[in-house]
Amino acid sequence: MRVLIAGGGTGGHIIPALAIADELRKRHDAEVRFVGTSRGLESRLVPQAGYPLDLIQVGQLKNVSLATRARTLLDLPLSILRCRTLLRAFRPQVVVGVGGYASGPAMAAAILLRIPTLAFEPNAAPGLANRLVGKYVSAAAVNFPPAAAYFRNAHVTGIPVREEFFHLPPRPAAAPPHLLVFGGSQGARVFNEIMPRIAAALLEAVPGLTILHQAGARHAEATQAAYVASGADRSRWQVSAFLDDMPQRFAAADLVLARSGASTVAELAAAGKPSLLVPFPLAADDHQLRNAEVPAQAGAAQLLVEKDVTAEALLRSLSGLLASPTHLQAMSDHARALAQPQAACSIAELITALT
Ligand SMILES: CC(=O)N[C@H]1[C@@H](OP(=O)(O)OP(=O)(O)OC[C@H]2O[C@@H](n3ccc(=O)[nH]c3=O)[C@H](O)[C@@H]2O)O[C@H](CO)[C@@H](O)[C@@H]1O
Incomplete structure (x- = not known):
């Protein structure tokens, strides 16, 4: 099984993503790759955990000036194209979006290429990336039942944490x-x-x-x-x-x-x-x-x-x-x-x- 996990930024996005990757590797002998950005915590934590990581450029949309937001939106098609190239090279069977910068463009590229997608949402109210793609994903894993309303085919699974806990x-x-x-x-x-x-x-x-x-x-x-x-x-x-x-x-x-x-x-x-x-x-x-x-x-x-x-x-x-x-x-x-x-x-x- 080949799975691409997209997203990151803070620990809250990348740490559960690593727990999912470990589970896929342990139980299903899956080949897992990550796509993230250089300014997210994933740039340190993903290689440290032994997974390959591709970096894309995605600007910020939240808590930034209007000019930065406009730039991010203008650059978005390029980020989606870059993700499409990565998806064509790796040919994952599923793309998992965990929220955060790289999640939106990677999920959009997967949806356009008709690759099955799963969104993961740990909060009661989803962040921007998941809100935008929620109704187009194949399935979603949420922690709070009310978050299910934002997604297609949502399941309440809870949040995966490191096994040692x-x-x-x-x-x-x-x-x-x-x-x-x-x-x-x-x-x-x-x-x-x-x-x-x-x-x-x-x-x-x-x-x-x-x-x-x-x-x-x-x-x-x-x-x-x-x-x-x-x-x-x-x-x-x-x-x-x-x-x-x-x-x-x-x-x-x-x-x-x-x-x-x-x-x-x-x-x-x-x-x-x-x-x-x-x-x-x-x-x-x-x-x-x-x-x-x-x-x-x-x-x-x-x-x-x-x-x-x-x-x-x-x-x-x-x-x-x-x-x-x-x-x-x-x-x-x-x-x-x-x-x-x-x-x-x-x-x-x-x-x-x-x-
Ligand atoms: C300010 C803000 O908007 N924070 C959001 C962000 O927080 P944040 O990334 O802080 O959120 P979480 O509490 O979900 O995750 C932090 C993760 O980092 C780990 N960790 C943290 C510090 C450290 O020194 N070492 C370490 O390993 C923690 O063990 C945990 O696994 O994402 C979460 C999940 O979407 C949201 O619920 C939070 O509201």
């Missing part, structure tokens, strides 16, 4: 508490600004606590400097730009403070990790709030909306949760109940059915 070792009972702060693939400004301000007080309130804070590639240096300036005990915190070994980082954490990107929420469930979630308030259709409401209502997570995130509120919530191992254990059990271990397999089956 399901098999993390339990935290040893005597281990000192550890907090993972993690702002999605690009980091979160609200965590980067407020965590250094409360770090010293939090470390004092929770004896033995250590903190690992992923700040995003563009903000790691400034965040590190803010922690240093705060005077918080240098041996008890660490700042990182991007964590390549997220399953191990989850394993070491008693609590995760995170944004509620779709994959993050799915990974917390797979790993059975209690979390404090602060949805990114500007996500399209407020989809991060909808992502976070599911674990919050199930008792797996506490939800704090960004406008309520003051230093005092964050300190109170984090120290309250970390001081209560019984509560954390109950949250962990509720989180695990939301896991969807069959997601990768269900999507691989949908793809196989299209061949």
Whole structure:
């Protein structure tokens, strides 16, 4: 079986795509290639995972000036032609669009060449690429039932996550508490600004606590400097730009403070990790709030909306949760109940059915 996976940009697009590729390779011995752009995270993560990647040029359409948007639209036919050349060379039986820059042109080229297509949509409300092609795809895999309305032949499969999340070792009972702060693939400004301000007080309130804070590639240096300036005990915190070994980082954490990107929420469930979630308030259709409401209502997570995130509120919530191992254990059990271990397999089956 030959499958082309198109899309990328942020981790939320490319990380589930890699989980789908692994499943296709493991169970169906499939030959999988990716198409993405050089500025997306795929340019690093796809070769690292051992898959071939073709790069195309696609401009931005969202949150950019009118001139950039016009340029992107003018260049679109060229991007579609480039994808058509790639498709003719690789001759995939199915093209999978995971959303993000390269997804739109590659899916459009596949639809024009009458190659079967599958769209993957992790959010309650689809992004631009999936909205444009949704009604022309052969089938779709969605996480939230309401997203099905945007697609032809949609199936609710859940979000595939890296297999390791399901098999993390339990935290040893005597281990000192550890907090993972993690702002999605690009980091979160609200965590980067407020965590250094409360770090010293939090470390004092929770004896033995250590903190690992992923700040995003563009903000790691400034965040590190803010922690240093705060005077918080240098041996008890660490700042990182991007964590390549997220399953191990989850394993070491008693609590995760995170944004509620779709994959993050799915990974917390797979790993059975209690979390404090602060949805990114500007996500399209407020989809991060909808992502976070599911674990919050199930008792797996506490939800704090960004406008309520003051230093005092964050300190109170984090120290309250970390001081209560019984509560954390109950949250962990509720989180695990939301896991969807069959997601990768269900999507691989949908793809196989299209061949
Ligand atoms: C700001 C924004 O619009 N974010 C969107 C983006 O977020 P983002 O890309 O942050 O979203 P997700 O939470 O879905 O995925 C992040 C992925 O990157 C991984 N990771 C992240 C940081 C790190 O240091 N190491 C690492 O491995 C995480 O484990 C996860 O697998 O795509 C998601 C899926 O469409 C959406 O739900 C989010 O709303």
